[in-house]
Amino acid sequence: MTFSEEDLPPRKKKLLEPPALDSLGVEELTLYITELEAEITRVREAIKAKQAHAAAASLFFKPPSGA
Template sequence: MTFSEEDLPPRKKKLLDPPVLDSLGVEELALYIAELEGEILRVRAAVKAKQAHATAASLFFKPPAGA
């Protein structure tokens, strides 16, 4: 039996409530950008790790040649 993304419950799309930018000063906005860039790097690393695991699993479970 195979499962697809459609078989899973929908994921929550919105993870964070972004701050109201009008209330932030230039320095606070720059710090917020730095935080977001750090989070982007963290998420990209997680994606890369998951892709590596998926690749390793697909190679491990690959049917033998000629089967």
């Protein structure tokens, strides 16, 4: 049996290496912070969505009471 790249589980995406802060100016650092805050917001929203999905699934698969 032969395997192809598609048969393998997807690889986890590695985070980019942070830039060297010494080489950035104040405006560039401020922009970098703004970009990081936007990414944090996006990740928090993804976490909330996953938690809501898990909560809904646990309610759906909850055994009936008294069983």
